[in-house]
Amino acid sequence: MADMYASLRSNVNMLGQMLGETMSTDLGESFLDKVEQIRVLAKQSRQGDTHAREQMLALLTALPDHELVPVAKAFNQFLNLANIAEQFHTISRNCDEMVCVPDPVEQLLGKMLDDGPVEQQQMLECLRNLDIDLVLTAHPTEISRRTLIYKYAAIVDCLAALENTQLSEREKGQLHLRLRQLIAQIWHTNEIREQRPTPVDEARWGLSTIEASLWQAIPDFLRQLNDKVQDRTGVQLPIDFAPVRFSSWMGGDRDGNPFVTAKVTAEVLDRNRHAAARLHLKDVVLLVDELSMSKANAELKAYTNNSPEPYRVVLRDLRQKLRNTIDYLNARIDGHHPEVDESSIIWHEEDLKKPLMMLYTSLYDCGMRLIANGLLLDMLRRIASFGIHMVRLDIRQDSARHTEVISELTQYLDMGDYAAWSEEDKQAFLLKELRGRRPLIPNTWKPSDDVNEVWSTFKLIASQPSRSLGSYVISMASKPSDVLAVLLLLKKCGCKHPIRVVPLFETLEDLTHAADAIRQLLSIDWYKEYTHGMQEVMIGYSDSAKDAGVMAAGWAQYSAQEQLVKVCKEAGVKLVLFHGRGGTVGRGGAPAHDAILSQPPGSVDGRIRVTEQGEMIRFKFGLPKQAVQSLALYTSAVMEATLLPPPEPKAEWRECMNRVAADSVTAYRDVVRNEPDFVPYFRAATPEIELGKLPLGSRPAKRRVDGGIESLRAIPWIFAWSQNRLMLPAWLGAGESLKLAIDRGEEALLKEMEQEWPFFSTRISMMEMVFAKAEPNLARYYEKCLVPESLHHLGDKLIERLQLGIDVVKQLTESDSLMSHTPWNRESVQLRNPYIDPLNFLQAELLGRTRKEDQPSAKLELALMLTIAGVAAGMRNTG
Secondary structure, three states: OOHHHHHHHHHHHHHHHHHHHHHHHHHOHHHHHHHHHHHHHHHHHHOOOHHHHHHHHHHHHOOOHHHHHHHHHHHHHHHHHHHHHHHHHOOOOOOOOOOOOOOHHHHHHHHHHHOOOOOHHHHHHHHHOOEEEEEEEOOOOOOOOHHHHHHHHHHHHHHHHHOOOOOOHHHHHHHHHHHHHHHHHHHOOOOOOOOOOOHHHHHHHHHHHHHHHHHHHHHHHHHHHHHHHHHHHOOOOOOOOOOEEEEEOOOOEOOOOOOOOHHHHHHHHHHHHHHHHHHHHHHHHHHHHHOOOOOOOHHHHHHOOOOOOHHHHHHHHHHHHHHHHHHHHHHHHOOOOOOOOOOOOOOOHHHHHHHHHHHHHHHHHOOOHHHHHHHHHHHHHHHHHHOOOOOEEEEEEEHHHHHHHHHHHHHHOOOOOHHHOOHHHHHHHHHHHHHOOOOOOOOOOOOOHHHHHHHHHHHHHHHOOHHHEEEEEEEOOOOHHHHHHHHHHHHHOOOOOOOEEEEEEOOHHHHHOHHHHHHHHHOOHHHHHHHOOEEEEEEEOHHHHHHHOHHHHHHHHHHHHHHHHHHHHHHOOEEEEEEEOOOOHHHOOOOHHHHHHOOOOOOOOOEEEEEEEOHHHHHHHOOHHHHHHHHHHHHHHHHHHHHOOOOOOOHHHHHHHHHHHHHHHHHHHHHHOOOOOHHHHHHHHOOHHHHOOOOOOOOOOEOOOOOOHHHEOHHHHHHHHHHOOOOHHHOOOHHHHHHHHHHOOOHHHHHHHHHHOHHHHHHHHHHHHHHHHOOHHHHHHHHHHHOOHHHHHHHHHHHHHHHHHHHHHHHHHOOOOOOOOOHHHHHHHHHHHHHHHHHHHHHHHHHHHHHHOOOOOHHHHHHHHHHHHHHHHHHOOOO
């Protein structure tokens, strides 16, 4: 087993030594000795050496103020470098087959075509119609600063170059020098943002991921996919084949974020288009150099008046139009309102795609297929995936804000208070206005500031090209009127193109009634006609899990999807499910392949939308090779879920899950809602209050400043519990409910479900991973340092429940240890522990210090923020 990870450990050691050299140069050999002593003691403590643990704690608690920040920074960067080494290991030449699984598309094609359950034509039809939409969101915001992410990517490039066995000693020396330079740059860069990012900053960060990685990964992936399909079937994929597209919530998600205004959204839309124009321009400039040939078909000759360099004539024209487009957008971003001359800029996607297709066809017709299928094909496929807007921007708003607009309007018109009407009366009013032609908005109406902001957003939507926008998502949707209200506002703002209006069902109660709401909507003739046979529904994972616990929420999400599939099928409408997953288990997180294959049969059907959040964007798509792997995983999983769907759950499985879910929500709420000491314990035992000071994202941590735990967002709720290593939101209620099922004599049934039902096996696998990351001894230390003794009884109870969950999972998987069947994941956790543990102990110490002081020093607060960032890096998520 040691040999399997030899190259990984070698890289971790090399990067760690270089960081040590940097620290020694900056702060002296004695400081490095102290950090190394803490690390060694942490490792010995992990092996059960209580004396080493006491020595480590003594060193940490005795740190003078001037060493707090450097020590926290040291372990933080050790963890970041370990993450880089591990991330690289999964794409390196030395990656073991147990870590780097075979290509998932290749495996699936073999599974389908070799074994014969799927006809070749059926597979090709499914592939051509795939519609996978990955929606980039900023919450939780990536904890690492963008400037550091660029340096981390440069380190990966150096590690890749060092794998070349033909390097001379001089070349190796140059690469090692570059690594030392990068690590020194990282060490001397502030890791914590000085200011909270704005929504525009977040959108720019999302665009930078596309530019640095996905722009190259998309054509690379499609080329590889085409080759595999052609080898198997002899059929080439279409030129404009785009199974995966990208959308974004960055700059469009205004739910609970007062900083996302219509003005901000307008700027983000311009910046998205600007980024696409810049990248397309780079491609065109390269093509001008490459396509120097003179042979052309009749169409191209006529178009260019028999020019001796016909391809360059077309490309130079595109080059100038893209430059004009960039100038135009620069002026808009700077706050000006230049006149639009559509003939001189790239205004529509066809303005770019049509001339390039003419060049492609000419090359093909003239026997130059090899040239046509080079950079030109890559550019055409980039246009298919990214368009001229880079990403389609979703708009999200709370349903109450729409009610507020219409209510203010109806009161102004002396029609009464819309908000106070019954659901039937609301629907009758909305449908009458939607079907009618009379204007509803008088020129004399002067909306309040809050209403005017919502109204301005709708006017902005109406002014945008349809392809720049994705869906309009309504959070806290529960009734058909929530959807009809948005459609009415879109109509009255003059929106000419249809927009998908998507209800988001996110609490346990809303998920339970989701199918009924959609059934009522689709029974309305006007609405059904508006859908054009396609209904999108968003399933909320974060708030449902916070509301009911992961086990009950997971079953509610599964059941809601099943019912929605049935309702849409009965109505003759295609369903698109939009999964609002987070990176963590407590927010629906799971490996993409497993998550998709654990959905109900029939719920995927070649179409899916999924959120990719925060630091998970970097872990999945931050490096081109890694992005190609992730795109392959999504593509293969959606195809498999469509063509080889998981089994329908047996009746006895459903009945068992109904009981488990009911017991789970009771056990969860008994603690979170009914235990009077829970909120004081939570606030004392975790850095929940202090997280609000960490300038992570643009969105406030709470929906209401004066609110209690019910108003706390799902992300800080999960982030806080991961910091003290109890990981409570990801398991509370689950172990208790499974134990009750075992006590009822259902152990054999649960084991059968774990073996045969992807939904259930994925739940158990994710719990197992969470339990492996949980550290009850560390949670106890936080309690000892921070929690009043009168509340310790609750800590005892929670750790008992944690241990119960661990025991139950081991019993169901018939294993003596956690993650025994996923040694790579276990190795990944163990690799980090000696670096995370000191940060946890130091964080508890610093929390104790800052809470005793009315005005903690800047150094103290910065050190605390660094421990929070470091633990998040070690746990590999913020929420």
